[in-house]
Amino acid sequence: MPANPTLTRSNAPRPKVGIVHLGPGAFFRAFNAPFTAEAMAQSGGDWGILTVSLRSPDIRDKLKPQGCAYTSVTLAPDGAKYAVVEVIDDILVAPENPRAVLDRMSDPAVKIVSLTVTEKGYCYNPATGGLLLDHPDIAHDLAHPDAPKSAIGYIVQALNLRRLAGTAPFTVMPCDNLPNNGPLTRAVVLDFAHAFDPDLADWIAMHCRFPATMVDRITPATTQADIDALAAAQGYVDNACVMHEPFRQWVIADDFVNGDRPDWGAVGAQLVSDVEPFELMKLRCLNGTHSTLAYLGYLAGYETISETVADTAFAQFINGLWANEIIPTLPQPEGEDLPRYAANLLTRYQNPAIRHRTWQIAMDGSQKLPQRLLGTVADNLTAGRDIAGLALAVAGWMRYVGGVDENGAPIDVKDPLAAQLRAAYDSAEKPDGKVAALLAMRDVFTADLAENPIFRAAVTVAFTQISTTGARAAVTGMI
Known part of the structure; x- marks a missing residue:
């Protein structure tokens, strides 16, 4: 033939x-x-x-x-x-x-x-x-x-x-x-x-x-x-x-x-005439949760986003993240229904025909984190709102760039700062030391955010939990 x-x-x-x-x-x-x-x-x-x-x-x-x-x-x-x-x-x-x-x-x-x-x-x-x-x-x-x-x-x-x-x-x-x-x-x-x-x-x-x-x-x-x-x-x-x-x-x-x-x-x-409200909606609602699912999902052993959100613990966690920590930070784009937009995102994530790999989305995290997650964190801190879910996402990134998964296998971390991130991670033995070393990287975290005691404590707690119980258990503890 x-x-x-x-x-x-x-x-x-x-x-x-x-x-x-x-x-x-x-x-x-x-x-x-x-x-x-x-x-x-x-x-x-x-x-x-x-x-x-x-x-x-x-x-x-x-x-x-x-x-x-x-x-x-x-x-x-x-x-x-x-x-x-x-x-x-x-x-x-x-x-x-x-x-x-x-x-x-x-x-x-x-x-x-x-x-x-x-x-x-x-x-x-x-x-x-x-x-x-x-x-x-x-x-x-x-x-x-x-x-x-x-x-x-x-x-x-x-x-x-x-x-x-x-x-x-x-x-x-x-x-x-x-x-x-x-x-x-x-x-x-x-x-x-x-x-x-x-x-x-x-x-x-x-x-x-x-x-x-x-x-x-x-x-x-x-x-x-x-x-x-x-x-x-x-x-x-x-x-x-x-x-x-x-x-x-x-x-x-x-x-x-x-x-x-x-x-x-x-x-x-x-x-x-003004893209910014739409851009912020997408950046925080989609890109922010995509990165969150990529790091935590990869650590939990899931290859794709659709597999990750098929786990009801992850789906509930992401729904809570949208409702409690992301949407409250957003200006209203003209003609958009923000809760409906988030619900449609979950439907898109669940499409089994899309095999969007967690490892692929996790690439270049040092470049993506400030836009996708850290701005949302800063706005919530200013407003006095909760950041526990976002702190877990940041902690998931920190655990991921350590370069070893929960089974002891190496992670192929693709990031322009991969070597520096791994060196910072390895510079301390205990979770609080690893978090402090990574927060000190000014190419990722501003001094104001890194030194914020509420943020620092929340990320340290989340990182410790991921390191102790694993990513899925940490996610389950959030719902």
Whole structure:
């Protein structure tokens, strides 16, 4: 029996490139790209996407043989649904030819540069929001502007080339889970530009736009089993396919250079004047509990989020966390019902077709914790509210970064501060000493929070309980 052929792109005309996207990972292919393809199908426009990998050729090597087409697979409880996406025009690997990337970004036809580069890709200090000027990639890019390594270096140099050529700037649209991601991106871009050329910084501040966004779609990592299942169902092999849940939500501040953007609103995006209430809702309700379930669920022996919340103790714990410690900190987004939003989140978590691994969500926790959990803690402390559940989540992270699970097996901790975290953890024998050492890490915890006696005591109690009885017993004790 012959092997299945590889997916090939159709002969349909390609739209001209209007967007350069940095970070062509699974989330971009499951979210931004389908939204844009559907917007063009609905309302037209030249919004083809040139994607840029800032590090690895892996995704390029999967997409290019397929003409940059790929399959978007919706994992619904009643079965998978398939759609081939053909909005990507090409993919470049930045280290192979930095100049080619800068040339495309400085093309006047490009109106938007969007990003999904994860929190660490912004090279910023989560505690202050400022650019880390001593970050190795940033220091390199300031010294070698024509061969950048970082997303920020590429954006600033491309804007510089456009200014020198008399071309209007593009809109910079971050799509990562960061609080106030538009203003934050503007701040780090301007920090870099000021260090490079103050006149350029003034030009960017005056003419460029940085709309904030809130993005939401659970996108598990694609496995070989997923690729095989697609081949069996559709009759072709697609090594670049992406898996995702049915739900999606995109809230965008409608602030673009010259108003140039695809008609995303025609296909369900919410174009608003203020993204922040939606962003905070999602960051704390979804991302905060996702991280909580990742650390505590992993320690309890669960591989996925759906398996974790199938345990009624974890489901009850998360419901209590939403009701008592998260929702009370949130401003009311227009048109949203916050308790219903939380209830819908639990339903999404319970979708057995989504195998979102706890280990995957646990990655880069030192970058995620300040946004996803610590801001909520601080607001509750200020208001005099309980933080016991959030303290257990933080303690779960601390136990996880210790690098050894409850059965004595090693944990593969993927985090830019993994070595420092493990050293802090190992620097003390007793739970209170381990907690104190980790709280002293200023890249994660502000001094005000780390030295707050209520927070310190609550995390120490929670960490001691996890270390003594295990994560599941600690969770059960909270309900």
